[in-house]
Amino acid sequence: MQALRLHAGPRARQHIEQHGLRPQDVGIIPAAAGGPKGLILGPLDRFLFGQWLPQSRQPVQLVGASIGAWRMATACLHDPVAGFERLERDYIAQHYAVPPGQKRPTPDQVSEQFGDSLVLFYGGRVPQVLNHPRYHLHIVTSRGRHVLAREGRLRTPLGYLGAFAANALHRKALGAWLERVVFSTSAELPFTTQDFRTRQVLLTDANFMDALQASCSIPFVLRPVHSIAGAPPGAYWDGGITDYHLHLHYQAPATAPIVLYPHFQQAVVPGWLDKAWKSRHRSSAALDNMLVLAPDPAWVKSLPNAKLPDRQDFTRYGPDLAGRMKAWQGATAASQQLADEFARWLERPDPGRLQPL
8 A cells, every 4th residue: 555645736747747756946844833733744854864964955944833843953953864763653652641639631741842853853953953064944833812821710711713714714814823933043034914914033052942832832732831031922832823834925946846745644734723624735836846645545544553653642642651752653653654755756746646636
């Protein structure tokens, strides 16, 4: 059974028909939010950043939200393969003990433990990420506005209720409640920002840990991050709320026009609150230069529990850490097939394998 599907926008297809796909053709790599689903992309990440992209020299813009931001920051380390292997191990092994009398860990507990894990992971290595000679990192966060500017027992649920209602009317209306704030190692964003209220902040040693934790701070599961150095005041939450799958108007250079997107599904959903609005899951002209590498849904059914790892597994397995780890390790081991199939396709890029995005 084939594991990998390739979905191309019209310009990406045209480029591949004329030139194939070479490492020097890639100008941008997005990395989606999605929690444990991102684990199946580990073998692809190791192949791309450990073997394939090092064959070229062009700058590459890395855009990530939530686990995608963690993945793309890891790609900037001196030894990305070892970094991705550790990310996979650490993510699978994470465990949050439930306090007596509680049904789930508290947001304070999860935030503190997760923050400590980021310090252990990147401690002493942040300059590697910030000063990579080729890769420019862009970490997407969601900054609360008005009611959501501060966290509170009533403010937060009321604010997100308002955000949901506004987004249901129009995605741009969500900007009244939350804005996209991108922490970048370069002065220019690799996408236009007319689609949604956006700010850009320089990513530095002083704000790296906070920015990355904010990008992973799921509302009601973790606390938002406040007082990020160099950034506007406010509460910063998971970047996936505003940009779940980073459906952005990318601007790749003519010399490296391909937006290469290892993803865990075909659809590139704009924001987390858009999951219920199937009409917003369709492709658009913004993605014309994109090549999505996604698992075949039939192959996904061969994984443990017949699905991708997801956050519901924390509840499904409860205190059975060994059971969850076994299931997730089984999925990540099987996903080596995705990387192997892509490597073989690159040897002779067959446009006939390309499906519409």
